Amino acid sequence: MKKTMTVNISGIVFHIDEDAYDKLSAYLEKIRRHFANDQGCEEIISGIESRISEVFQEKTQNQRQVVTIEDVEEAIAQLGEPSQISGEDDAAQDSGSTQRPEPEYAPKRLFRDPDNKYIGGVCGGLGAYFQIDATLIRIIFLLTLFLGGGGLILYLVLWIVVPKARTMSDRLSMRGEKINLSNIEKSIKEDLNDIKQNLENLSKKKA
Amino acid sequence: MNLENTKAQMRKGILEFCILALLSQKEAYASELIQTLKDARLLVVEGTIYPLLTRLKNDGLLSYRWEESTSGPPRKYYLITQLGKDFLSELTTTWEQLTDSVNKVTKG
Structure with missing residues (x-):
């Protein structure tokens, strides 16, 4: 037995398992953060949501009424993680290798931190x-x-x-x-x- | 030099070109474009298309209109603008020259 919720995705109502809902909203949040600086951030999200809505509709056409966590995982794989969407590194994703370069650190300098201060930082x-x-x-x-x-x-x-x-x-x-x-x-x-x-x-x- | 990265960059540029070309034939909504591009093996993940469409639209190469759908969420139909058509014909010329040159160079 699982608790379900009702969600509205692009104007279509779905019943969705609670764990599936958490996964989906984490995914959308990740995308939102990734494109936060983009001019068309909201448009990108609404496009992706509407696609998710279509995918879920196909999956719930028959007897099944509830969107499960597997459905969400499949939809995410289909649409792609934010880094894949931007095409930055489908490379590392595709070949499974870790080609991502190590973060390089610059020499540190001592400053007073104006964002973290009581007196002078x-x-x-x-x-x-x-x-x-x-x-x-x-x-x-x-x-x-x-x-x-x-x-x-x-x-x-x-x-x-x-x-x-x-x-x-x-x-x-x-x-x-x-x-x-x-x-x-x-x-x-x-x-x-x-x-x-x-x-x-x-x-x-x-x- | 990262081969996969270069491939991804090429694919991205070519995707924009193909989206414009498809929309110059007839208007379409995102899922139709996804299907065509996936069949042509130009799309790795479906999500890629949304930032591209939004960018092309913000650059004035595309416009769109909403259409209700009987079977799902409302659909955003994209149309190519005059600017988009001009852009596309430029791209087509460039593409033809490029493939020609690349063929000459790589095949000797």
């Missing part, structure tokens, strides 16, 4: 540099206050000496990520998604 920047939680560094700095205050001076010096990460490429080299188009794109997408999420949360709160 020094701890946030140190955290990014050493890849540890900035909160931990903050606690250490606070502790030194009770042990003579050396940390305070160090903090002030760092605040003066270390530049603030102003540009996108500053932020990428702060995290040791290579400054290339795809990383910049990733970073923008992350920002946009954050903004979107915040807006959605806001409108939910209002409603």
Whole structure:
């Protein structure tokens, strides 16, 4: 026995198993994120949804009424994962080999992190540099206050000496990520998604 | 040099060319195009066609109209625009020259 839900895909109603629904919405979300920067993002999604709707209709024509997780998996295989859709690397997918190049890391630089700060962003920047939680560094700095205050001076010096990460490429080299188009794109997408999420949360709160 | 990657790039460019060519014969909706292109083994995954169609439409090479369907979701029929036709004839010329040159070079 399985719990089912009712969904509307491109104006057609389907009964769908709960696990199948989760899989499908994760897939659509993945596509949405992949094409987030595209002008026609919504159009691409609606086209894909309408195709999924057709595929499900073929599958539920006979006795069977419910869309199962196998149906969803087949539909996804038919339509393709986002990377296959963009045709970036059907290569690695087709041959099953791992030709994907290792991510290259650029030399890291110490910056003050304006997105992760309480005072000057020094701890946030140190955290990014050493890849540890900035909160931990903050606690250490606070502790030194009770042990003579050396940390305070160090903090002030760092605040003066270390530049603030102003540009996108500053932020990428702060995290040791290579400054290339795809990383910049990733970073923008992350920002946009954050903004979107915040807006959605806001409108939910209002409603 | 990654052979598969080059193939994928070629296929993508050729797909745009073929979509325009198909739509210049008659208007069609996405699933019809998918079927034809799949039969011709030009399409690896069906999803590829949607970003391409959207891009061609945003570039003004295609337009579309909605049509209700008795058997499923409403269908978006794509039509080629005048700009698309001009573009297609340019592409056709380029393609013919290219295949000609490639044949000469590879077959000696």
